[in-house]
Amino acid sequence: GAVVSQHPSWVICKSGTSVKIECRSLDFQATTMFWYRQFPKQSLMLMATSNEGSKATYEQGVEKDKFLINHASLTLSTLTVTSAHPEDSSFYICSAADSTSGANVLTFGAGSRLTVL
Amino acid sequence: GENVEQHPSTLSVQEGDSAVIKCTYSDSASNYFPWYKQELGKGPQLIIDIRSNVGEKKDQRIAVTLNKTAKHFSLHITETQPEDSAVYFCAAGSGGGADGLTFGKGTHLIIQP
Numbered sequence: 001g002a003v004v005s006q007h008p009s010w011v012i013c014k015s016g017t018s019v020k021i022e023c024r025s026l027d028f029q030a031t032t033m034f035w036y037r038q039f040p041k042q043s044l045m046l047m048a049t050s051n052e053g054s055k056a057t058y059e060q061g062v063e064k065d066k067f068l069i070n071h072a073s074l075t076l077s078t079l080t081v082t083s084a085h086p087e088d089s090s091f092y093i094c095s096a097a098d099s100t101s102g103a104n105v106l107t108f109g110a111g112s113r114l115t116v117l
Numbered sequence: 118g119e120n121v122e123q124h125p126s127t128l129s130v131q132e133g134d135s136a137v138i139k140c141t142y143s144d145s146a147s148n149y150f151p152w153y154k155q156e157l158g159k160g161p162q163l164i165i166d167i168r169s170n171v172g173e174k175k176d177q178r179i180a181v182t183l184n185k186t187a188k189h190f191s192l193h194i195t196e197t198q199p200e201d202s203a204v205y206f207c208a209a210g211s212g213g214g215a216d217g218l219t220f221g222k223g224t225h226l227i228i229q230p
Binding site: 004006041042043044093095105106107108109110111113 | 158163166221225
């Protein structure tokens with residue numbers, strides 16, 4: 001089945017630094033990928049929709065300059081948390097759907113836990 | 118926009134018993150209803166989904182039912198096992214697939230040995 005790989009699985013950084021998280025569709029092409037943020041014991045909060053070759057669409061309340069999204073190819077989207085602060089600490093998850101498959105089912109990555117000191 | 122309500126937030130059942138998790142949705146245009154299982158520290162995994170052209174779907178111990186008129190759908194797990202313990206999320210969306218999914222708040226299912 002479809003596999004989405006997310007890297008790194010966890011990262012610890014100092015306040016003020018930037019962190020990049022990668023999301024790859026391993027065996028399919030994805031014109032659209034989704035980025036979520038999840039707080040402990042809470043649901044998935046959609047942050048943005050990443051579109052290959054064009055700008056990402058951000059949900060209301062999500063800062064575009066804070067969370068930079070790049071979708072340069074049909075198999076890779078990246079989320080960069082710029083000038084990270086402790087309040088950015090969270091579990092970030094990406095997902096993608098095989099756009100060539102009729103099912104259009106969403107597959108999630110394993111998530112990336114960010115801790116900002 | 119779509120609003121998905123999920124109940125209960127926590128469900129504890131004895132091993133071997135059945136578990137039922139219910140969701141309601143608000144947008145009558147929604148036509149795709151997946152269920153995801155999330156284990157601690159991992160991403161959600163699709164366990165079953167249903168589209169609006171059917172009322173029930175079953176896969177071994179897992180089944181999902183959909184009532185379009187009442188706008189609710191449910192996940193049924195029979196003969197529960199310890200490995201079923203996880204957080205389960207329902208979701209609803211239109212477009213027949215992954216686009217624009219709205220998630221419920223999740224149900225923490227605990228299987229008591």
